[in-house]
Amino acid sequence: MMERDNTSATQLTLVPIAQALQGPGEHCSTQMTQIAQWSHAYLCNPHPELGRSGAVCPWTPAAIKRETFWLVDIAFAEREQAAICADLLSLISRFKGNAPQQGNASQFKTIVAVLHGLDDPAQVNHYHELLKPQFLAAGLMLGEFYSHCPKPGLRSDTFNPLRSPVPLLVVREMVELDIAFLADQPQFVEAYLRTHGARAKVGINSVLHQEDRLTLSDAQWQVLRRIVNS
Structure with a gap:
């Protein structure tokens, strides 16, 4: 597990998906708008190779409906690893601090970190593996998405659901069924x-x-x- 250091996190702005869908603007990059559109078009809909009925990500439609789906830019270009990690780890407290904080509704909160300026899939995996233990310790899941992510789906080993047009790390609450994703370590x-x-x-x-x-x-x-x- 990565040890915390004293590097200060950037003051990040969480952008509601409804705002991101309106197009780039203050605190909202072109990539964030692209991912907001992709979330609606891909995550919220069925897929013929998914291996089950329903949306690719069953949390996403509910999170959008409840207005608890946010996007945030994490800058990578010309930054040290410690600063990037501080930004990503700050999402733990941001997630916990955002309403709702209790009850079943809290499981539908989602923060999508758009890894701005990161083009190397190996680096997505690096930061995911480095930080995942700290998110799990906080009761949160950290998922990695990028264009050629090889991880298969739970119900089809020929479908790769974690592929996105822009590299992402996604934060959500750990639910009881997530043991299916965690039994390997x-x-x-x-x-x-x-x-x-x-x-x-x-x-x-x-x-x-x-x-x-x-x-x-x-x-x-x-x-x-x-x-x-x-």
Whole structure:
């Protein structure tokens, strides 16, 4: 896990998706508008290769409807890693501080960080792997999107849902079913168990009941079975 340093974060402005859809302007880049449009056109709609009905991302339509979907530019050009990490980690407190802060509605909050000036997919993966443990420790998921992201979907190993026209890191609340994304590393499983406590096994059992429809590895299924039987 990356240690925190004293580097100050930039004063970032979270832009509601409704504002970003109106076009570039103050605090809203061309790339942010592009991703706002892509979110509506791609994330909010079905896809023939998804392997299930419904939107590609079931959280996105609900987040947009509740006006809890924000975009933010994270500048990469000519900046040190420590400064970039400070900006990205500041999204934890911004996410937690934005309403709603309690209840089921909080799971629909989403912050999409547009990685402005970053063109190297390896760097997207680098920052994702570097910072993911701190987001998980805060009870949040951090997802990586870029043009050729190879990660398959949960219900189709031939569909790659995390592909976007601009590199992104996406923050949302960790929900019980997210154990399906976290069973590959012990530290991720531990973060999940800490976050959900007594409810954790409910989420794990729900995933296990879908074993014939999900594309987890044998090792991941073994991890889930071991937890529910412990």
